[in-house]
Amino acid sequence: xxxxEQSPQSLIILEGKNCTLQCNYTVSPFSNLRWYKQDTGRxxxxxxxxxxxxxxxxxxxxxxxxxxxxxxxxxxxxxxxxSDSASYICVVTRPESSGSAxxxxxxxxxxxxxxx
Amino acid sequence: xAGVAQSPRYKIIEKRQSVAFWCNxxxxxATLYWYQQILGQGPKLLIQFQNNGVxxxxxxxxxxxxxxRLKGVDSTLKIQPAKLEDSAVYLCASSLSPRGGYQTQYFGxxxxxxxx
Numbered sequence: 001x002x003x004x005e006q007s008p009q010s011l012i013i014l015e016g017k018n019c020t021l022q023c024n025y026t027v028s029p030f031s032n033l034r035w036y037k038q039d040t041g042r043x044x045x046x047x048x049x050x051x052x053x054x055x056x057x058x059x060x061x062x063x064x065x066x067x068x069x070x071x072x073x074x075x076x077x078x079x080x081x082x083s084d085s086a087s088y089i090c091v092v093t094r095p096e097s098s099g100s101a102x103x104x105x106x107x108x109x110x111x112x113x114x115x116x
Numbered sequence: 117x118a119g120v121a122q123s124p125r126y127k128i129i130e131k132r133q134s135v136a137f138w139c140n141x142x143x144x145x146a147t148l149y150w151y152q153q154i155l156g157q158g159p160k161l162l163i164q165f166q167n168n169g170v171x172x173x174x175x176x177x178x179x180x181x182x183x184x185r186l187k188g189v190d191s192t193l194k195i196q197p198a199k200l201e202d203s204a205v206y207l208c209a210s211s212l213s214p215r216g217g218y219q220t221q222y223f224g225x226x227x228x229x230x231x232x
Contacts, residue, residue, distance in 0.1 A: 004158075043120070043207050043223025044159070089158050106158030 002027040004092050004107035012113045017080055021110045023073040023090035031103070035064050035075045036089040038109065044089055047075070077112075085114045118142065120224035122208050128230045134196040137227045141189070141210030147171075149221065150183055150193050151207040159207055165191065198231045205229070 004025045013019050023033070032051045036044035048057045048064040050073070057064050061078045077084055090107040121140040129135050141148050147166050151159035162181065164171040168188040176183070180199070185191040195202055205226040211219040 041228075042225055043209070045223070046220050049220075091158075104161065106160070108156065108158045 002092075002094070002105050004090055004105050006088075006090050006107040006110050008110060009108070010111040010113070012115060013080055015080060015082055015114050015116050019077050019080060019112065021075045021077075021088050021112070023075070023107055025071050025073075025090070025092045025105070025107075027071075027092040027094060027105050029095055030068060030071075031093045031095040033064075033066055033073050033093070034091045035062070035073075036091060038087040038089055040086070047088075080114045082114050082116060085112060087111050120208055120210055120222055122206075122224035122227055124227055125225065126228050126230075128232065129198055130232050131200055132197040134194065135198055135229065136192050136194045137206050137208075137229075139191045139193070139208030139224060141191070141208070142222055145210035145212055145222075146188075147211045147213065147219075148185055148191050149209040149211075150191070151209065153205045153207055153226070155204070162193070162206075195229075198229075200231050203229055203231045 007022045011019060032049055034049045035047045037047050038044040047062050048059050050057050050066045052068050055066050063076045066073045075088055087109040089109040092105050094103045120142055123138050127135055149164050150162045152162050153159045162176045163173040163183045165185045168185045181195055183193045205228050207226045208224045209221040211221045213219050
């Protein structure tokens with residue numbers, strides 16, 4: 001079954017600290033993996049996208065890694081800010097050739113709270 | 117560039133009542149998606165349109181949910197009659213091309229529905 005599991009479910013850290021969020025998937029075949037940030041009351045916004053051949057991608061203080069062999073990804077946030085408080089959602093995409101229009105599998109997200 | 121617009125932002129109804137949500141995608145985006153996001157979960161795709169045709173509605177509860185995109189631009193999602201378990205945020209997203217996994221999806225702010 002194609003699944004995306006994220007951990008931890010929730011995380012509380014102090015401002016300025018680093019943190020790492022995890023995403024494990026069983027989706028196959030694999031095309032790409034995205035991390036989205038969803039602020040409370042807003043729709044998700046794409047942070048990074050990685051294909052099979054990429055193992056790291058940065059976007060400012062956000063760095064995503066991908067190990068396609070173990071089917072694991074992580075999102076590392078450096079020097080956290082209060083504005084980083086949000087839900088972070090991992091989304092895995094199957095290739096169009098997989099025969100299904102429903103190519104995207106969403107994780108349940110990690111709720112991050114950054115405290116002053 | 118204007119983002120994806122949704123209305124209303126909030127709606128409270130009683131069970132067995134009807135409700136409709138409206139979405140205006142980013143200009144020129146061929147593909148439009150409706151997602152249901154229950155609290156604490158990732159978004160679940162309800163229906164995907166390419167222009168005004170349905171690409172995937174396999175997870176749409178068709179006995180009570182309906183959606184249309186008559187002119188290939190705006191879209192409406194209707195629930196009739198609503199049940200308590202329909203309480204969720206309904207997200208609309210659009211992407212430039214039908215290749216949903218390869219093109220970034222831009223999400224609207226969502227409509228938060230509470231069914232009492």
